[in-house]
Amino acid sequence: RKEVEQDPGPFNVPEGATVAFNCTYSNSASQSFFWYRQDCRKEPKLLMSVYSSGNEDGRFTAQLNRASQYISLLIRDSKLSDSATYLCVVTLSGSARQLTFGSGTQLTVLP
Amino acid sequence: EAQVTQNPRYLITVTGKKLTVTCSQNMNHEYMSWYRQDPGLGLRQIYYSMNVEVTDKGDVPEGYKVSRKEKRNFPLILESPSPNQTSLYFCASSLVQGNDYGYTFGSGTRLTVV
Numbered sequence: 735r736k737e738v739e740q741d742p743g744p745f746n747v748p749e750g751a752t753v754a755f756n757c758t759y760s761n762s763a764s765q766s767f768f769w770y771r772q773d774c775r776k777e778p779k780l781l782m783s784v785y786s787s788g789n790e791d792g793r794f795t796a797q798l799n800r801a802s803q804y805i806s807l808l809i810r811d812s813k814l815s816d817s818a819t820y821l822c823v824v825t826l827s828g829s830a831r832q833l834t835f836g837s838g839t840q841l842t843v844l845p
Numbered sequence: 846e847a848q849v850t851q852n853p854r855y856l857i858t859v860t861g862k863k864l865t866v867t868c869s870q871n872m873n874h875e876y877m878s879w880y881r882q883d884p885g886l887g888l889r890q891i892y893y894s895m896n897v898e899v900t901d902k903g904d905v906p907e908g909y910k911v912s913r914k915e916k917r918n919f920p921l922i923l924e925s926p927s928p929n930q931t932s933l934y935f936c937a938s939s940l941v942q943g944n945d946y947g948y949t950f951g952s953g954t955r956l957t958v959v
Contacts, residue, residue: 768947777935777950778888821888823947832878832903833948837887 737761740822740836748844751812755839757805757822766825767798769807771818778821812843847872851936851951858926858958866921866954868936876939877919879911881932894919926958
């Protein structure tokens with residue numbers, strides 16, 4: 735079983751739609767959680783950290799469920815510019831800041 | 846501008862010819878790391894460094910070497926490249942402390958070994 739699992743997609747949604755991505759992690763002692771965005775052939779960029787209480791940044795909402803070892807990302811009112819691959823990232827306990835990446839979920843927002 | 850700089854961006858080389866990919870950051874980050882990204886496999890860690898003169902293996906270290914003689918630089922060395930090391934490589938850095946900090950990535954190096 736992979737340490738961090740994501741639905742690879744692709745998700746093709748119309749502009750303005752709401753789309754949700756899910757991610758599960760296997761190590762219950764995982765400490766920190768992030769969503770990264772990666773555009774084609776470019777470097778991953780931090781989209782947002784994920785907190786236990788849930789957090790929101792504009793059209794983006796991230797949720798963490800430690801009991802179910804589950805992370806989600808919700809994008810509301812999707813824009814063409816949201817088209818990218820979204821990477822779920824977990825810091826494992828005792829790993830001294832080593833990040834474990836999911837394989838990513840590909841999103842295409844269609845006009 | 847705070848950034849991680851990798852060079853070269855693109856490199857085509859032949860099997861067995863030693864090469865170095867440079868990585869430099871200007872954010873005074875203690876932690877630096879190298880990843881390779883391959884289709885269907887995602888980002889996998891090659892080596893990481895907690896600070897100057899402190900390096901350790903990641904998940905896929907075979908065929909690679911690193912050094913951390915200065916805080917800002919973390920070069921990746923391929924002593925004898927092979928075709929299975931054809932990949933997209935990313936260098937990244939981070940503060941060691943603080944759970945809210947993600948990594949800052951370089952722009953990537955696309956390496957082809959023929």
